[in-house]
Amino acid sequence: MSIGIVHGRAWVFGDEVNTDDMYPGFAMRLPVAEAVQHLFSVSRPGWAREVQPGDIVVAGRRFGLGSSRPVAQLLREAGVSCLIAEQYNSLFLRNCINYGLPAVTVPNAREIIADGDILQVDVAGGALVNLSRAISAEFDKFPDFILGILSSGGIIEQLRGSGYLKKR
Amino acid sequence: VNGTLIQKLLARAAGLAQVRDGDIVTCAVDLTVLIDIQFRHGLLDEVATVHDPGRIAIVMDHAVPAPSIRDAESGIAARAFAAEHGISRFFDVGRHGIVHQLIAETGLALPGSVIACTDSHTCAAGALNAAARGLGVAEIIQIVCTGHTWYRVPPTIRYEFTGELPPYVSGKDVFLTIAQRYGDATDCALEFGGPGLETIPISDRRTIATQGAEVGADFSVFPADPVCLEYLAEVAPGAAFEPVSADPDASYADVRVIDLGEIVPMVARPGTVINNAVPLTELGTIRIDQGFIGSCANGQLEDLRIAAEILRGAAVAPGVRLIVTPASQQVYLAASRAGYLATLVEAGAVVTNPTCGACFGYHLGVLGPGEVCVTASTMNFKGRMGSTEAQVYMASPATVAASAIAGHITAAKETSRSGGRP
16 A cells, blocks of 8 residues: 555644543443544544545644544544644654554644645655645655555554464 | 763663664663553454563553453453463453553563553653653554564653652642643653652652653653662562663753742643643632542552541541542552551542543543542543543642542641651
């Protein structure tokens, strides 16, 4: 799988959206398909019913502060193609990459993206285009080893490919 | 060669003479801890071979004894994994505790080591001079298989302690003061030192190190000073380890001096601890429905001792539930032998078994809509301890105990008793 260029509608959130908001404790009791329904239960209840495959989540600073719970798995299950934030919590960022969910850093994201804008993101190339506003921006590219994880579809797929996991 | 604590810890683990902030380094991991809820993700059962069973421990903590069938299944998977891969350090229900407390008190968290676990509060082991941080489920599986992971060397913020804490002021108040005054530390390491450090016991260091996660720090590390070494002589007699010290000419992103003598009882308002705490005297009257003393940050023997001291001969106010969760079976037993548990129960508290339960709103004390809780645990996010319409304030165990008696959030008063010191 290649990372390619993703294209989707932007959902803009604020600063310090935390993991308890995205993956509430009680939802950890549920299978992933049901837990998805509780994404952003504090900041945007009911969001999971509106999100479409390919959509992009945009957030402010300290995005993903909180626990190690695998929020990225829920976001992928919901069809989210990419995250854009002004700053990430490092544990959350690692989790996203390791689940094969591109998470790029654009320090002025909310100045150039509004809720509902249509975006195009070249994850490997470091280029963002806001098609709704005809604005382009560049962002720091990932190191090769991280692009490798993303293009494998995540760390589990890499481990599978290297024979560390049993054949299913 | 000069370096901060985290630079030197990561350099050694990576087999390098020196690292610089921002470097990405691949490190050998000395201890990887698997916890019960990690087993529900159904990937560990696919692991063909573990890199080194001697560097893995399994700890049952988040959902024990199983409150649901799904959690019971995690237990079954954990036991099967331990048997299949020959993991002898398996802390099953009955020998369990909250992972960060357990690896400290059993001598598994050692100075100079690299520790990984899929829980954000893994940084707690920094109190014992370890490079420890939370990693995700997938990464932990990678370490189980390969023995290695990568870190980005973070810039270090150093806190220099001077003076000594007043009575009934503890590590929680130090942490909340730091979080209020300086805000977040995203992508940074925290390092602690200074002449006042020797007055801070391991229990308070563990609280402070644990809560580095709440300000977004990657690591929070203390030196292996005499206080640390004395603790290790008790919990890990004869263990071999090589502590790391910061060099005097190390380069810091910032150095911040904290006069411990000026710290007062603090409380974080609901939502976050970042720039959101106030001295208790500025809070106003906040009526509570529940108080909680527990978690990896504040379920230690010393936390229970202080709670028992404050509640001795007093009663939890009508309409208030006080929940106390010892952080491990070892703490539970010691608190029982010391009479703390009897004192707490006589006062009307509920003492639960060791688990992460109430702290993450999972079991044993979930909050309902409109309820107000003051907690000595780790996080006060909206919805953290149950309903998104509940309010969670955060304060020290002494404050929670005093608040449970008063029925509203209030500081413990200094009395003719020991004044908060053993």
